[in-house]
Amino acid sequence: MIKSVPTEFGITAPRKLGAVTGRSSRSGPFLWILPAGMCVILIFGYSIIDLVQQSFKYRGDWVGFENFSLVLTDPLFRIAIFHNFLLLFTVPILASLSFLCAVLLFETRKGMKFYRSAVFLPYILPIPVIGVVFGQLLQLNGALNSALRAMGFENLALDWLGDPGQALWTMSAIIIWKEVGFGTILILARLISLPLETIEAARIDGAGFFRLHLKVTLPQLKPVILFYIINEAIVMVSWVFNYVYVMTNGQGGPGNATVVSELYIYRSAFQNKSPELAATAALLLLLATLIFIIGFFKIQRNTNRGVFNE
Amino acid sequence: MSKKYTPIQKVGITSRQLILILITSMAAVPGYLMVTGSLKTQEEFLNSPWSLPLHPNFKGYSAAWNDQFPTWFRNSFFVTLLAVLITLVMAACAAWGFAHWKWKGRDTVLGILISLMVVPPVVLLIPLFTLGAKLGWISTFRMLILVYIGLMLPFSIYLLTNFFRAIPVSLTEAAEIDGASDFRTFRSVVLPLSGPPLITLTIVNLLWAWNELLLALVFLQSDDKKTLMVGITGFQSRYSLSIPTIMAGMTIATLPLFITYIFGQRYFITGLTAGSVKGE
Incomplete structure (x- = not known):
């Protein structure tokens, strides 16, 4: 069984450590926090301040918003952002598939543990490995196409990664393949910890499989599904570099068919040697992520009420 | 039935x-x-x-292993292990500071920390690279380890703070009445109770650091310093004519993860469901 989520301990615990105020402290909290705090401030605080500075400069000189207008009018940057936007369409697919898998696993008694491990396995595999293996699998004369041809689906044997019109969709399918395991486990964990009474009551009232899970289970799982949706939206906007880099040898090809914002930043900085433009694009990406962070934070508050706001 | x-x-x-x-x-x-x-x-x-x-x-395996695999493996082990251990110690101390004392602004600081969990690494890449270049730390392990620690800390502190706060206050008070110092209470009361979350955190962080590509790619540029993930990314083009060698290399690279996953599955799932937002 999956153990209950640690964050929930805090809700049921009658007294919390932090609730004691005015304690005569002998060492005080700050010494304990100092090493970690300095490290976080160096990595995040310094970086973000430096990023803002760099994005207003060119070779050390202040240039105002010039970098921004350069980046925003760069056709490649627009293409990259558009690709990130297209990738967002995988999020609803991911959420529905994960919900379906979680419900199926929940309803299965025989072999549930085995299926659960199997569904989750793609999520722990390193992306470089996934990229390389799928790259081989999806060659024009690779394993998938030879299987499709053997079964008589000659028309379906596409050039999955070589066709510019196809490559991004192939990439999203691979991302779905990997990320669905995370959602399944997340939703399943919540599902198991739900009170059984409502589900049993609905069953006794004669609700079938679909009605039961759409009308009774789904509403109760809303917070965790929302959390997953926000999380995956962040992944699609700013964590897909690895897939693209590995599957296209760092080029975002064929052509520019799979260039995403992260690759744009990486290429501007390390291949085109213009760190200022990269910094500007990174700052824009951070601002975009910020929107999701706010949403994420709101959900955190709702689901963990009582842990952080006493 | x-x-x-x-x-x-x-x-x-x-x-x-x-x-x-x-x-x-x-x-x-x-x-x-x-x-x-x-x-x-x-x-x-x-x-x-x-x-x-x-x-x-097994020709594929011997061919793959005779390449630079042992070096990459060593590098990955070294970086991952050190980064994860230091993160664990720092995060445990900080989480104790957050959980044990109530101070003004604590919830705000925790809130900021949580939101840092979703800042994409690519955003930090350029400033940190400039910093590394100034310090002369590019292609050194200490730079990558430092960055990894910084990136793992927010989630680690968050997870442990939640757990530490759930420890009944009567236990720590009893220790204090007996005259134990804060450090003693932490070491002898809190840590022994925290086995499962510490294991969870170690496994989640191990997998993350082992799989990380972007930062390792940028910060470790010399050939003998590459980590496994960077190594196998280039491995493909070098052995494009021998698919078995490529596949053998990928199998070797997956093996440590697979073993960790099989033994730590329960803890890993707990860690993810604890509100993790770790991507790759």
Whole structure:
């Protein structure tokens, strides 16, 4: 069984450590926090301040918003952002598939543990490995196409990664393949910890499989599904570099068919040697992520009420 | 299981099982091709990629291992282990500071920390690279380890703070009445109670650091410093003519993770469901 989520301990615990105020402290909290705090401030605080500075400069000189207008009018940057936007369409697919898998696993008694491990396995595999293996699998004369041809689906044997019109969709399918395991486990964990009474009551009232899970289970799982949706939206906007880099040898090809914002930043900085433009694009990406962070934070508050706001 | 099912229910159960089997096999296909492909010859793989390796041979493995694999492995072990251990110590101390004392602004600081969990690494890449270049730390392990620690800390502190706060206050008070110092209370009361979350955190962080590509790619540029993930990314083009070698390399790279996952599955799942937002 999956153990209950640690964050929930805090809700049921009658007294919390932090609730004691005015304690005569002998060492005080700050010494304990100092090493970690300095490290976080160096990595995040310094970086973000430096990023803002760099994005207003060119070779050390202040240039105002010039970098921004350069980046925003760069056709490649627009293409990259558009690709990130297209990738967002995988999020609803991911959420529905994960919900379906979680419900199926929940309803299965025989072999549930085995299926659960199997569904989750793609999520722990390193992306470089996934990229390389799928790259081989999806060659024009690779394993998938030879299987499709053997079964008589000659028309379906596409050039999955070589066709510019196809490559991004192939990439999203691979991302779905990997990320669905995370959602399944997340939703399943919540599902198991739900009170059984409502589900049993609905069953006794004669609700079938679909009605039961759409009308009774789904509403109760809303917070965790929302959390997953926000999380995956962040992944699609700013964590897909690895897939693209590995599957296209760092080029975002064929052509520019799979260039995403992260690759744009990486290429501007390390291949085109213009760190200022990269910094500007990174700052824009951070601002975009910020929107999701706010949403994420709101959900955190709702689901963990009582842990952080006493 | 003496419960009787109606025919309709039986159809439902069977179809659900079938869907699960389908999903499972889809999840397993790349792994299957990887492992069987590593044991075949090039011709066997090209002629029948789906068949079982009837005459398994290990040439792919010896070829892959004789490349720079041992070096990459060592580098990855070193970086991952050190980064994860230091993070664990720092995060545990900081979480104790957050959980044990109530101070003004604590919840705000925790809130900021949580939101840092979703800042994409690529955003930090350029400033940190400039910093590394100024310090002369590019292509040194200490730079990458420092960055990894910084990136792992927010989630680690968050997870442990939640756990530490759930420890009944009577336990720590008892220790304090007996005259234990804060450090003593932390070490002898809090840490012994925190085995499961500490294991969870270690496993989640281990997998993250082991799999990380972008930062390792940028910060470790010299050939003898590459980590496994960076190494295998270039491995593909070098051995484009020998698929078994590529597949063998990928299998070797996956093995440590697979073992960690099998032994730590329970803890890993706990860690993820604790509100993790770790991507790759």
